[in-house]
Structure formats: C-alpha cells, structure tokens
Amino acid sequence: MTPHPNLSQIARYATGDPGLDEASVWAIEVHLEGCADCRARLAGSTTADSRAMIERVAMSLDREIAATPAPVANSRSWSVLRHRWLVGTLGPWLAMTAAVLACAAVLSGLRAGLPSLVLLIAPLAPLPGVAVAWHRRADPAWELIAATPAAGLTTLLRRTAAVLAFVVPGLALVGAGTGASLALMLLPCLAFTAATLLLGTLVGVRRAAIGLIAIWTLAVIAPSLAAARIPAVLEADSAGSWALATALLTITALFRVDAFRRLSRQD
Amino acid sequence: MRALSAAETAATTHPWAIHAEGLQVRAGRQLAVNGLDLALNTGVHGLLGPNGAGKTTLMRSLATVLAPAGGRLTLLGRPVDGRADLRPVRRALGYLPQHFGFYPRFSVREFVGYMAWLKEMPKSAIPAAVQRAVDRVGLTARADARLRTLSGGMLRRAGIAQAIVNDPQILLLDEPTVGLDPEQRLDFRELLRDLGTDSCVLVSTHLVEDVAAACTDVVLLNEGRLVWQGTPETLAAQGDQSHPGDSPLERGYSAVLRRHRAEAAR
Known part of the structure; x- marks a missing residue:
C-alpha cells in the first residue's frame, strides 16, 4: 500500500484544491481505495453540504433495495x-x-x-x-x-x-x-x-x-x-x-x- | 529506493504459483506468446498490453485450455505441458474468459453450482460455496434469476462468481470489469484485493485505473513477450508529461511501450 497522505493533503483533496498536483491526486485516490482509515478521515474533511448529499443518496438507495422483490426459489433441476x-x-x-x-x-x-x-x-x-x-x-x-x-x-x-x-x-x-x-x-x-x-x-x-x-x-x-x-x-x-x-x-x-x-x- | 514487484518479494522456498520459461503458445497458426519468461506468486497482478500483445492467448494457456507449443510452464509447482495430468491443477484454478459463454436458462445459483460440480468440488460443500461466491460478487438478491434476464454487468459478476466458487489458488480474469458500472468496479477492486491476499490473481485489462487501484504488480506484454514487470508506482514513474495518457500510470505505460518499440526497431 502507498504511504498514508497527511491530514492537510486529505483536506486539500476533499475541497478540490487546484494547487494539489495531478500525481498527488492520483496517489491519494489509489491510496483511498485500499485504506478504510484514510477514507474515514476524508469523510471527516468533507463539507456539510457534501455529507448531506451522500446521506440523501444512501437513503434513496436503501429505499430502492427495500422495494426490490425478494427472490423466488425456483427449482429447475432438469x-x-x-x-x-x-x-x-x-x-x-x-x-x-x-x-x-x-x-x-x-x-x-x-x-x-x-x-x-x-x-x-x-x-x-x-x-x-x-x-x-x-x-x-x-x-x-x-x-x-x-x-x-x-x-x-x-x-x-x-x-x-x-x-x-x-x-x-x-x-x-x-x-x-x-x-x-x-x-x-x-x-x-x-x-x-x-x-x-x-x-x-x-x-x-x-x-x-x-x-x-x-x-x-x-x-x-x-x-x-x-x-x-x-x-x-x-x-x-x-x-x-x-x-x-x-x-x-x-x-x-x-x-x-x-x-x-x-x-x-x-x- | 526502487519499489519491489511481487515477483521479487515472494518467498523463493516455495514453487511459484505461475512459472513460465521461454513459453510459446500458438493462437491459430501464429505464435501469439513467443519466449515469455514470467514468475508470479500470491498477489493481484495486472496484465497490460496493446491489442494483439498475446494477453488472451497467455490467459488461455495459463487456464490449461491451450497447450504450450514450446518452453516450460508450471502452475502451483506442477508442469502443465506435454502429457501432464491437468486435473489437480484445474481443481485449483478459477478462470473467466474474455468472451464468457453461459446457458441462458440457468439461474445464477444453478450456473455457479454447475461450474462447482465440473470443478469436482465435494457435493456436500457446493451449496455453501455457491452462496458465498454469489454473496461476494453482490448477486445475492438475483441468485435465483435466470441468466438471460441479467444485465451485462450482472452477467460479468456471475462469471466472476463461477471463477471464485472453488476458492482457487490461481485466479485468471480476462477483462473482468467490462460492463461493470463505476460502483460495481469499486466493489470488484475491493474483492480483488481480498482475493489477492492468499491467491495468485492475474487480471488482464485495458483499464489502467483498475490496475492502479487493485494490483500489487504489473506485467506488461508486447508482441508475446514480457517487456516490463514491477509495481504500479514504479510504472507510473516511467512516464512524464510528454507521454500520452490521462493518468501517471497511463503515461508510464505509454513510455515503457514506446521505449520497447524503439529498442526493437533498432
């Protein structure tokens, strides 16, 4: 795994800081995919608006999953x-x-x-x-x-x-x-x-x-x-x-x- | 310090999961793999290369579908060329071909169960193994749906489920993320990382970002030969802004290929 980005880098990534160069953005993204701790830090660095939007999307997905009909067991052994x-x-x-x-x-x-x-x-x-x-x-x-x-x-x-x-x-x-x-x-x-x-x-x-x-x-x-x-x-x-x-x-x-x-x- | 690839860091006291020496494999009448040397062990290895590089032919020979035309190939320490008994190796293999054929009237559960039966898993272990594989690819809710009713991405996930149902020691996935939506691809990368902790996973892909996100090692093929092997970070460091590509890894990939072609032309 790549080294953990520091909190300042995560905060700059979360706000879309244009001063963060492309290689650093790429390295942070690759690291975030494999590191739950840093994803949690990123979640803490996001703005209230972003968190509210994520929550709305999650609730909407939960509703859709709940509305999906339960699977029907179907025996087709032939x-x-x-x-x-x-x-x-x-x-x-x-x-x-x-x-x-x-x-x-x-x-x-x-x-x-x-x-x-x-x-x-x-x-x-x-x-x-x-x-x-x-x-x-x-x-x-x-x-x-x-x-x-x-x-x-x-x-x-x-x-x-x-x-x-x-x-x-x-x-x-x-x-x-x-x-x-x-x-x-x-x-x-x-x-x-x-x-x-x-x-x-x-x-x-x-x-x-x-x-x-x-x-x-x-x-x-x-x-x-x-x-x-x-x-x-x-x-x-x-x-x-x-x-x-x-x-x-x-x-x-x-x-x-x-x-x-x-x-x-x-x- | 130079980053070490999985091939360099793997324990040398154990046989390689995949070991090829001067491997030659024909695709029709042409030698699509020509003199390949490759050693892979536990981890997720990304197989990259341009069209016609020999990726699919290599995957087919590693899956024991195609016989080597020359050189040596051992899987899990067993030779698989000539008249070798392939059954023990095949029991420990998982394979998703590029063109994934299926029986449209089967349900996901029936299909994965059928493949588990063909892989000679103990009959009593099959139902639990099928359920686990279906759960791991996120198809639990569609386990009893017929394959013909599934979307392209779901079919691909059913293909991955059949490949992992026997907890393979070698998992070969040819273009596994084709048809997956972005969220499914993120889940799939997570699954790959999980599988790579105790299996040798080789993923052939055109999507460099999948390699960057999930692979511990990159294998770059061109014209049937290994032209580069190392970590994604090392490959990214090979390129700069003068090379084509949307990400550092793509630019590194372009740079290595260009360098290889220039050397071959000399």
Missing part, C-alpha cells in the same frame, strides 16, 4: 441435469436421428426388394450427436468447461453415453419393427462411435464423424442399394468381427485419453 449430460443443441440432432431412422423403417417396409435401410444406416446413427457433443460452437460455455478437471474425456464420455442412451433404444425399437438383427445394428453402431472418438484425437471429433459418415455412405450404403443386396460386412456371420473391432477401437481410444484434455484447433 435444466441442470440436461447440461450435465448433454450440450444445449444436442436435442435437434437427436430428433433428426430419430426422424431419419423412422423414415428408413418406413421405406424398408414399402420397398421389400431393397436391403434394410435401418441396418445400413444404424452404424452412423450416433455420429451426428457425438460430433455435436464436443463441438465448441454447440456449447456456449465451452471455454469455461475446458478449464475444469471434468473437461476432456470425462465430459466427452458422459455426453457420448447420453447420445447412446437415446440412439440404442431407438435402434432396438426400429429393428424390432423391421426384423433387422439387433446385434448387427448395435455392434457396428458402437464400433463407429469408438472409431469416431479415436479418429477425433487426431483430426477432431466433428471431422472424424463427417469422414466416417462419408466413407460408409460411399463404400457400403451406395453400392448396397445399387446392387439391391445386404453387404458382406453386415451379413449375420460378421457379428464376431464387429465385436472384436468395437473392443479394439474402444481400448485404443482410451489409450489416447491425453488428446481430450485440451481443446485442439480441430474442436
């Missing part, structure tokens, strides 16, 4: 829970996923000659949600959250789990309606989720999701629809391979946990 597990904009993406799955189920029912669209798009179902869950533009508080110990893998896994908790029952429901194999829908779905997280450590989760969606669409969905037959990778005997791929991708993604501890340029 709002907090939603943000603990999901980012705010995840809802529309999940709704879109549900709509696409429902359309695929209807189309599969209408066009009996085509391979099951539900089976073909099931691996991609969680990817839009997973991509949004860790995209900085989707979360207004991303920078605040990125500096907390929960940032990175913990948050990503929490939000991914929330996406899967919505997508997996949805797939099971649609699968039951269309007769598609549950194992052949869920295992590729989990493998693609793990692959997105793993690739996300290199290029960002959003880019990884977009890339995998594009590759699967071009390499599997389009040829399968053109040939009007289920691709070999989704035949009944491929379930074991998908289970192995899911386990390997998940373990490898967990080994790359460090990459999720900070925000990269790709996020």
Whole structure:
C-alpha cells in the first residue's frame, strides 16, 4: 500500500484544491481505495453540504433495495441435469436421428426388394450427436468447461453415453419393427462411435464423424442399394468381427485419453 | 529506493504459483506468446498490453485450455505441458474468459453450482460455496434469476462468481470489469484485493485505473513477450508529461511501450 497522505493533503483533496498536483491526486485516490482509515478521515474533511448529499443518496438507495422483490426459489433441476449430460443443441440432432431412422423403417417396409435401410444406416446413427457433443460452437460455455478437471474425456464420455442412451433404444425399437438383427445394428453402431472418438484425437471429433459418415455412405450404403443386396460386412456371420473391432477401437481410444484434455484447433 | 514487484518479494522456498520459461503458445497458426519468461506468486497482478500483445492467448494457456507449443510452464509447482495430468491443477484454478459463454436458462445459483460440480468440488460443500461466491460478487438478491434476464454487468459478476466458487489458488480474469458500472468496479477492486491476499490473481485489462487501484504488480506484454514487470508506482514513474495518457500510470505505460518499440526497431 502507498504511504498514508497527511491530514492537510486529505483536506486539500476533499475541497478540490487546484494547487494539489495531478500525481498527488492520483496517489491519494489509489491510496483511498485500499485504506478504510484514510477514507474515514476524508469523510471527516468533507463539507456539510457534501455529507448531506451522500446521506440523501444512501437513503434513496436503501429505499430502492427495500422495494426490490425478494427472490423466488425456483427449482429447475432438469435444466441442470440436461447440461450435465448433454450440450444445449444436442436435442435437434437427436430428433433428426430419430426422424431419419423412422423414415428408413418406413421405406424398408414399402420397398421389400431393397436391403434394410435401418441396418445400413444404424452404424452412423450416433455420429451426428457425438460430433455435436464436443463441438465448441454447440456449447456456449465451452471455454469455461475446458478449464475444469471434468473437461476432456470425462465430459466427452458422459455426453457420448447420453447420445447412446437415446440412439440404442431407438435402434432396438426400429429393428424390432423391421426384423433387422439387433446385434448387427448395435455392434457396428458402437464400433463407429469408438472409431469416431479415436479418429477425433487426431483430426477432431466433428471431422472424424463427417469422414466416417462419408466413407460408409460411399463404400457400403451406395453400392448396397445399387446392387439391391445386404453387404458382406453386415451379413449375420460378421457379428464376431464387429465385436472384436468395437473392443479394439474402444481400448485404443482410451489409450489416447491425453488428446481430450485440451481443446485442439480441430474442436 | 526502487519499489519491489511481487515477483521479487515472494518467498523463493516455495514453487511459484505461475512459472513460465521461454513459453510459446500458438493462437491459430501464429505464435501469439513467443519466449515469455514470467514468475508470479500470491498477489493481484495486472496484465497490460496493446491489442494483439498475446494477453488472451497467455490467459488461455495459463487456464490449461491451450497447450504450450514450446518452453516450460508450471502452475502451483506442477508442469502443465506435454502429457501432464491437468486435473489437480484445474481443481485449483478459477478462470473467466474474455468472451464468457453461459446457458441462458440457468439461474445464477444453478450456473455457479454447475461450474462447482465440473470443478469436482465435494457435493456436500457446493451449496455453501455457491452462496458465498454469489454473496461476494453482490448477486445475492438475483441468485435465483435466470441468466438471460441479467444485465451485462450482472452477467460479468456471475462469471466472476463461477471463477471464485472453488476458492482457487490461481485466479485468471480476462477483462473482468467490462460492463461493470463505476460502483460495481469499486466493489470488484475491493474483492480483488481480498482475493489477492492468499491467491495468485492475474487480471488482464485495458483499464489502467483498475490496475492502479487493485494490483500489487504489473506485467506488461508486447508482441508475446514480457517487456516490463514491477509495481504500479514504479510504472507510473516511467512516464512524464510528454507521454500520452490521462493518468501517471497511463503515461508510464505509454513510455515503457514506446521505449520497447524503439529498442526493437533498432
């Protein structure tokens, strides 16, 4: 703290003495902000008019504070829970996923000659949600959250789990309606989720999701629809391979946990 | 006698709260912080510098949001570069970014409580810590108001509340007084002085008067490097009437920057 100004300096400051040079005024102001004793001395040096004005302002403020309505306790625990597990904009993406799955189920029912669209798009179902869950533009508080110990893998896994908790029952429901194999829908779905997280450590989760969606669409969905037959990778005997791929991708993604501890340029 | 800065007077037997050696941090493709040496301990440190000096990038790297591209950075004696475990340091950090994002449907209490939960505070301690933080920033009467109903100054105070809810050992505030009215700024300076008694508080600001009123130490950055560090009084003594500025401290700031630029141009 700067040295205490003497009583004469305080009195000259209080009366606005033009003889007090600028540096001294500045030093007194800086000191007054941190020294209650000198503020009390300053209060003693002010004129009766100034004291009366301060009192009027204080009384007016007290009246306004007293007139302010008391806070109403308001429980919005759902709002907090939603943000603990999901980012705010995840809802529309999940709704879109549900709509696409429902359309695929209807189309599969209408066009009996085509391979099951539900089976073909099931691996991609969680990817839009997973991509949004860790995209900085989707979360207004991303920078605040990125500096907390929960940032990175913990948050990503929490939000991914929330996406899967919505997508997996949805797939099971649609699968039951269309007769598609549950194992052949869920295992590729989990493998693609793990692959997105793993690739996300290199290029960002959003880019990884977009890339995998594009590759699967071009390499599997389009040829399968053109040939009007289920691709070999989704035949009944491929379930074991998908289970192995899911386990390997998940373990490898967990080994790359460090990459999720900070925000990269790709996020 | 020359006034000593907080960096010079701090105990040397303990690790620095913030210690950077040759620190480099990228903002996009550019090195916004380039070869910074900095040592800070308990106290309120004002971070000054012109636009583009690297203040926000430095704050982000100290908040462990951005990884250093080179050099060494330790916080509370722990390295935070490379593959270091950041969780223990992050539990002891408080951070208010320059652009403070929030969830508009949250109340102040919910928002501060959510951040306390993310900071992994013990569940039983959160309600009392939230109340204390909200009280300290003067938002008690608005604790249950939704964030979208608050004014800019109140939102900034809610941001400060979330930063201090875990009683951080390192508190990083990027432009905290933007939007605060004069009375709120006086209260905030009082709060800063209080927090600086047992924490390392780094305040990035363009408002030199905030530094004069609340900081024990000034850190001046230019082009990603430390160009000056010392007390506000020493910085004020660097300038005279020939330098631009409305106060002795502003003139000292201008004088140091001009001198640095002249030396760099040689």
